[in-house]
Amino acid sequence: MKFELEESLRGAPDEELLEDLRRCARALSRETVTMTEYEAAGKTHPSTIQRRFESWSNALRLAGLQPSRSKIGISDEELFENIKSLWISLGRQPRYGEVRAPNSLFSVGTYENRFGSWSKTLGRFVEWVNADSPDQPQVQGEEQDAADTTAQIPLGKRRTRREISDRQRFRILVRDGFRCKACGASPLIQIGVELHVDHILPWSKGGETTDDNLESKCKQCNLGKGNAFHA
Numbered sequence: 001m002k003f004e005l006e007e008s009l010r011g012a013p014d015e016e017l018l019e020d021l022r023r024c025a026r027a028l029s030r031e032t033v034t035m036t037e038y039e040a041a042g043k044t045h046p047s048t049i050q051r052r053f054e055s056w057s058n059a060l061r062l063a064g065l066q067p068s069r070s071k072i073g074i075s076d077e078e079l080f081e082n083i084k085s086l087w088i089s090l091g092r093q094p095r096y097g098e099v100r101a102p103n104s105l106f107s108v109g110t111y112e113n114r115f116g117s118w119s120k121t122l123g124r125f126v127e128w129v130n131a132d133s134p135d136q137p138q139v140q141g142e143e144q145d146a147a148d149t150t151a152q153i154p155l156g157k158r159r160t161r162r163e164i165s166d167r168q169r170f171r172i173l174v175r176d177g178f179r180c181k182a183c184g185a186s187p188l189i190q191i192g193v194e195l196h197v198d199h200i201l202p203w204s205k206g207g208e209t210t211d212d213n214l215e216s217k218c219k220q221c222n223l224g225k226g227n228a229f230h231a
Contacts, residue, residue: 017049018063025065032066035107039100046109056113074106079114080128082106083121084170091178091188093122129167160209169197172214180218194219 024033024041035046035056042049046056053059057067082105086094089103096118099108111121164172173195179186180195187193195216201207 012044014052014062017044017052018059020044021049021059021063021065025063032060032068034068035109035113036101036105039107039109046107047112050109050113056109074110074114076114076124076128079106079111079121080125083125084129084166088170088173088178091186129171132165132167162203162209164197164209164214168209168211168214171211172197173216175211176216179216180221181215182217182221185218185221196222198222 020043021033021038024038025031027041028037035050038046038049049059050056053062060067083094083099086099086104090098094104096108098104099106099111099118101107108118111118115121115124177186178188178195180193185193187195195218197214197216199207199209200213200215203209207213
């Protein structure tokens with residue numbers, strides 16, 4: 001096999017960068033190319049294109065191509081869910097260079113374009129993850145009328161719902177280092193380990209769905225727990 005260096009367009013003229021965008025679009029038989037697609041097939045990184053032309057959409061316009069879904073059609077929720085999945089698969093905070101195919105649905109350039117930088121993206125992601133933190137009381141059952149927002153919650157009523165949200169589950173897994181709090185098993189070091197997040201003081205015994213009453217347990221330890229709880 002012949003040994004060769006990969007071709008790079010770093011420092012290339014603007015027109016050469018734009019032509020590489022057109023080349024990738026032609027290879028896809030489409031009138032556009034997303035940042036994720038270009039990262040896989042382009043001769044430079046999408047962030048290089050973004051920095052040179054101020055934005056991905058502007059680069060596509062100058063190349064005579066149509067807008068891609070990298071600019072439109074992706075919600076913040078989709079972008080944050082992708083970070084959550086990537087964080088879980090790595091067992092830690094994703095680094096800049098790790099936000100790429102095939103592990104990530106979107107390139108790091110997509111996040112930079114939306115939020116300004118990767119560090120700002122992580123800040124917004126943390127806000128999103130913590131947005132459903134059950135710090136405020138929630139009434140069980142039917143939703144209260146908007147006019148009844150000042151009503152007091154009677155003593156003895158539940159403060160939180162039984163169900164653990166995906167965001168709260170993620171917070172607990174990160175806090176517990178993606179390890180079972182009972183036996184230490186972790187999917188990061190042992191294939192087949194399945195982690196659950198469950199109440200320490202069971203819901204049936206009056207336990208609330210708050211972060212301090214939740215912990216990570218592997219499937220075996222969690223199913224063997226039954227209705228027991230720590231003293």
